Amino acid sequence: MALASDTSPVVPKEKTARSPFSEFRRRFVTRRAALASGFFLLLMLAMALIAPWILPFGPDEFDYRNTLSGPSALHWAGTDEFGRDIFARILNGAKLSMFIGFLSVTIGAVIGVVAGLLAGYYGGWLDSIVMRISDVLFAFPGILLAIGIVAILGAGLTNVIIAVAVFSVPAFARIVRSGTLGLKETTYVEAARAAGAPNAIIMFRHILPGVLGAVIVYFTMRIGTSILTATSLSFIGLGVEPSVAEWGAMLSTGREYMLAGKWHLTFFPGLAIFLTVLCFNILGDGLRDALDPKLDDN
Amino acid sequence: MAAANVLELAGLDISFGHGDYTFNAVRSLSLEVKRGETVAIVGESGSGKSVSALSIMRLVEFGGGRIEGGRIRFRRRDGREIDLASLDPEEARRIRGNEIAMIFQEPMTSLNPVFTIGDQIVEAIVTHQKKSRREAAKIALDMLQRVRIPDAAQVMKRHPHQLSGGMRQRVMIAMALSCKPQLLIADEPTTALDVTIQAQILRLIRELQQEQSMSVVFITHDMGVVAEVADRVVVMYRGEKVEEGDVETVFRSPSHPYTKALLKAVPHLGAMRGTSAPAPFPVPGKSDEAPAAPAAPAAPIAYDSEPLLSVRGLTTRFDIGEGLFGRITKRVHAVEGLNLDIWPGETLGLVGESGCGKSTTGRSILRLVEAEATKLRFDGEDLTRLSKSDLQKLRRRIQFVFQDPYASLNPRLTVGYSISEPMLLHGLEDRRNAFDKAVWLLEQVGLQADHANRYPHAFSGGQRQRIAIARALGTDPKLIIADEAVSALDVSVQAQVINLLMDLQARFGLAYLFISHDMAVVERISHRVAVMYLGQVVETGPRASVFEDPRHPYTRRLMSAAPVPDPQKRITDRPLITGEVPSPVHPIGNPPAINEMLEVGPRHFVAREENGGRPAHRAA
Numbered sequence: 039m040a041l042a043s044d045t046s047p048v049v050p051k052e053k054t055a056r057s058p059f060s061e062f063r064r065r066f067v068t069r070r071a072a073l074a075s076g077f078f079l080l081l082m083l084a085m086a087l088i089a090p091w092i093l094p095f096g097p098d099e100f101d102y103r104n105t106l107s108g109p110s111a112l113h114w115a116g117t118d119e120f121g122r123d124i125f126a127r128i129l130n131g132a133k134l135s136m137f138i139g140f141l142s143v144t145i146g147a148v149i150g151v152v153a154g155l156l157a158g159y160y161g162g163w164l165d166s167i168v169m170r171i172s173d174v175l176f177a178f179p180g181i182l183l184a185i186g187i188v189a190i191l192g193a194g195l196t197n198v199i200i201a202v203a204v205f206s207v208p209a210f211a212r213i214v215r216s217g218t219l220g221l222k223e224t225t226y227v228e229a230a231r232a233a234g235a236p237n238a239i240i241m242f243r244h245i246l247p248g249v250l251g252a253v254i255v256y257f258t259m260r261i262g263t264s265i266l267t268a269t270s271l272s273f274i275g276l277g278v279e280p281s282v283a284e285w286g287a288m289l290s291t292g293r294e295y296m297l298a299g300k301w302h303l304t305f306f307p308g309l310a311i312f313l314t315v316l317c318f319n320i321l322g323d324g325l326r327d328a329l330d331p332k333l334d335d336n
Numbered sequence: 337m338a339a340a341n342v343l344e345l346a347g348l349d350i351s352f353g354h355g356d357y358t359f360n361a362v363r364s365l366s367l368e369v370k371r372g373e374t375v376a377i378v379g380e381s382g383s384g385k386s387v388s389a390l391s392i393m394r395l396v397e398f399g400g401g402r403i404e405g406g407r408i409r410f411r412r413r414d415g416r417e418i419d420l421a422s423l424d425p426e427e428a429r430r431i432r433g434n435e436i437a438m439i440f441q442e443p444m445t446s447l448n449p450v451f452t453i454g455d456q457i458v459e460a461i462v463t464h465q466k467k468s469r470r471e472a473a474k475i476a477l478d479m480l481q482r483v484r485i486p487d488a489a490q491v492m493k494r495h496p497h498q499l500s501g502g503m504r505q506r507v508m509i510a511m512a513l514s515c516k517p518q519l520l521i522a523d524e525p526t527t528a529l530d531v532t533i534q535a536q537i538l539r540l541i542r543e544l545q546q547e548q549s550m551s552v553v554f555i556t557h558d559m560g561v562v563a564e565v566a567d568r569v570v571v572m573y574r575g576e577k578v579e580e581g582d583v584e585t586v587f588r589s590p591s592h593p594y595t596k597a598l599l600k601a602v603p604h605l606g607a608m609r610g611t612s613a614p615a616p617f618p619v620p621g622k623s624d625e626a627p628a629a630p631a632a633p634a635a636p637i638a639y640d641s642e643p644l645l646s647v648r649g650l651t652t653r654f655d656i657g658e659g660l661f662g663r664i665t666k667r668v669h670a671v672e673g674l675n676l677d678i679w680p681g682e683t684l685g686l687v688g689e690s691g692c693g694k695s696t697t698g699r700s701i702l703r704l705v706e707a708e709a710t711k712l713r714f715d716g717e718d719l720t721r722l723s724k725s726d727l728q729k730l731r732r733r734i735q736f737v738f739q740d741p742y743a744s745l746n747p748r749l750t751v752g753y754s755i756s757e758p759m760l761l762h763g764l765e766d767r768r769n770a771f772d773k774a775v776w777l778l779e780q781v782g783l784q785a786d787h788a789n790r791y792p793h794a795f796s797g798g799q800r801q802r803i804a805i806a807r808a809l810g811t812d813p814k815l816i817i818a819d820e821a822v823s824a825l826d827v828s829v830q831a832q833v834i835n836l837l838m839d840l841q842a843r844f845g846l847a848y849l850f851i852s853h854d855m856a857v858v859e860r861i862s863h864r865v866a867v868m869y870l871g872q873v874v875e876t877g878p879r880a881s882v883f884e885d886p887r888h889p890y891t892r893r894l895m896s897a898a899p900v901p902d903p904q905k906r907i908t909d910r911p912l913i914t915g916e917v918p919s920p921v922h923p924i925g926n927p928p929a930i931n932e933m934l935e936v937g938p939r940h941f942v943a944r945e946e947n948g949g950r951p952a953h954r955a956a
Contacts, residue, residue, distance in 0.1 A: 233735065
């Protein structure tokens with residue numbers, strides 16, 4: 039009787055068929071703040087994408103009769119010194135910021151993940167080189183590094199993306215390396231090797247999925263940081279052209295009117311940055327809770 | 337509470353979790369412990385035995401558990417009775433470590449690595465006994481001497497990492513007993529230790545118990561250990577007590593079917609006396625076992641033909657770097673000049689204690705660790721050079737089954753994929769055929785076809801080990817290296833997996849290199865046995881002759897130390913060995929001598945002893 043337990047499933051049936059992904063989904067839906075954040079970011083992106091068709095004003099349309107006016111029913115966030123609609127410009131900035139953030143972090147993540155995986159898996163001189171380069175990049179404050187890169191390459195959207203990507207690489211490399219160091223000693227990796235698996239298979243099929251959770255979490259949070267860096271670069275004039283509808287650039291030009299009582303020129307772009315970065319961080323937190331089985335509550 | 341009782345549990349209920357996820361770990365447990373008595377709580381993993389022990393210490397709350405009901409009555413040193421279940425936490429703290437002490441399973445982690453041994457014992461004494469540090473140090477020294485630690489004054493000044501596992505467990509016992517507790521709770525105190533060390537520790541606990549007329553609650557899954565130490569036995573199953581009685585009665589005439597099954601599944605050293613072939617465990621009652629064990633014994637092994645695998649001079653060394661520049665000054669000689677032959681269809685049992693190099697041997701053959709061999713022949717081919725294609729051939733024809741079934745399957749891949757991966761890696765099947773074969777293999781190891789789409793976490797330990805075995809079979813191997821493949825499993829499951837291995841051997845003509853520390857299991861499964869000690873084989877031969885006529889002193893020590901699950905065969909006159917196992921670490925340029933093997937019987941070889949002496953009772 040009792041000894042029959044081995045061949046019968048120990049857990050109820052509907053639980054046994056769960057894949058890691060459905061397990062993740064089950065846990066993620068319980069994180070309300072993260073869900074709300076994700077929803078807010080998606081909403082903002084959707085509005086930014088369809089703005090040209092629904093808003094009566096483009097981001098670069100001048101209205102000289104209506105400059106520096108406060109928020110109204112017509113101009114929800116007011117207008118700037120040229121009479122451009124700030125709400126339209128913020129939505130355009132959202133498109134731009136998310137593009138910069140997403141693309142730069144993707145570039146940084148791809149390079150960093152591969153470098154970290156190779157460094158952690160092979161060790162030795164390769165590991166030393168990758169980690170020393172990371173140390174050097176880490177020694178610069180992020181924004182200073184980005185300023186340095188833009189100063190060398192010149193201002194402009196592409197160079198901002200490159201600058202932000204470069205300073206994302208070492209963080210990803212370190213995360214992936216430390217995860218790899220742990221996973222490459224696991225028995226299932228040894229089992230794969232004993233079965234004759236080549237290094238590439240071991241790295242990409244057995245180790246990479248194990249570190250991907252941490253990468254996704256960091257990826258999400260890093261987008262927030264990258265948006266902050268990119269807008270900072272634009273704010274100090276090293277990013278996009280000052281006339282472009284971008285949050286940092288808007289803050290920079292709006293600041294001259296702050297003391298004149300025209301608060302809305304800086305308040306709304308600032309609010310957009312604040313909310314976006316906050317939401318990415320909360321989303322990242324929620325993903326971490328959902329992806330880390332150690333925090334499982336049942 | 338009866339005057340003779342030190343502890344009485346009545347209707348104890350313990351649960352974990354909340355709401356829908358509440359799990360009742362222990363249900364209405366009642367038991368009593370008399371003064372000077374040893375009560376063993378036995379059960380398999382998840383039976384609630386450790387949780388019960390932790391609740392007596394009121395430590396269960398720190399692990400997220402709750403005492404839902406019942407009473408834990410305890411007689412204090414001054415004779416007063418208290419109910420531990422309702423005691424306030426501060427009062428419980430004062431009793432913990434003072435009147436009730438506990439020893440844990442893992443001696444490697446239960447001592448704080450940053451303090452010396454002496455400091456840690458002194459702290460325990462100062463906390464509970466209002467003694468000065470000087471007096472406490474004197475008591476600590478005395479305690480260390482009482483647990484038979486040689487050179488105790490020196491050991492006081494050492495840090496935990498400088499001591500072996502057995503020594504650390506002695507220190508833990510010394511610390512636990514330093515306050516002269518009324519009750520000692522020992523939670524699997526010897527599970528992590530080698531059998532020879534285990535025998536010493538069990539003996540020590542018994543002697544100290546008599547000296548201090550202390551009561552002991554001994555928690556273990558090992559029926560052999562129970563037979564060795566217990567006065568009374570409580571058998572737990574899924575959170576409930578299913579049987580209780582004095583040790584002789586429980587072993588001789590168990591009443592509950594679970595206890596009967598449990599005792600049947602326990603491997604008995606010496607059970608195979610007089611036979612030469614391996615035999616499956618008797619499976620009691622209704623069998624859900626994969627196809628019943630074959631009635632017809634496997635074909636006899638043709639020892640005059642060429643061996644399937646023949647290794648000569650296998651050597652694996654690990655460098656130890658020292659100093660600022662990591663200059664290599666010493667080496668661990670894990671395996672040294674080892675010779676090994678395995679014939680087709682036979683099981684070679686490789687036994688030895690931790691650190692003897694038996695696992696490294698298995699890994700070295702497949703080059704999972706760097707190693708070298710002077711000669712390597714497999715399946716009629718000379719693979720000594722071990723080119724890339726040679727290694728692929730080896731890794732296809734020799735498969736590995738690891739000890740920990742929880743760690744050896746990738747949690748992110750379905751079981752079906754894991755099983756088909758080796759076939760795909762070697763290009764034996766395309767994706768669809770490999771998956772079909774995986775399903776077939778699952779059925780061969782006693783699981784169901786629809787299990788292929790599930791992930792490892794849906795399976796129990798025994799099921800996972802079956803999956804690992806199915807994976808090993810995919811490439812039609814000739815040899816499977818099973819590295820402690822059943823050591824992490826409960827005894828009943830262990831018996832099933834061993835029967836499965838034997839069944840597969842008969843059906844597919846597999847050879848096994850069965851690596852284990854458990855003499856009784858090796859006796860059951862092996863055709864031949866090799867005993868390893870300090871990186872070398874000290875005795876090898878047919879299982880019957882090695883087990884019935886062991887020649888090397890180390891083999892004899894291993895055999896006599898193995899706990900026998902029969903309380904009447906309790907060994908009391910065994911000398912208490914205090915020495916340490918010699919170290920396999922040698923300075924560079926000073927490798928260990930390789931012992932010459934002498935033939936003492938048909939295919940039975942024994943190493944000449946290091947002092948130049950001859951093995952005992954040399955055959956005429």
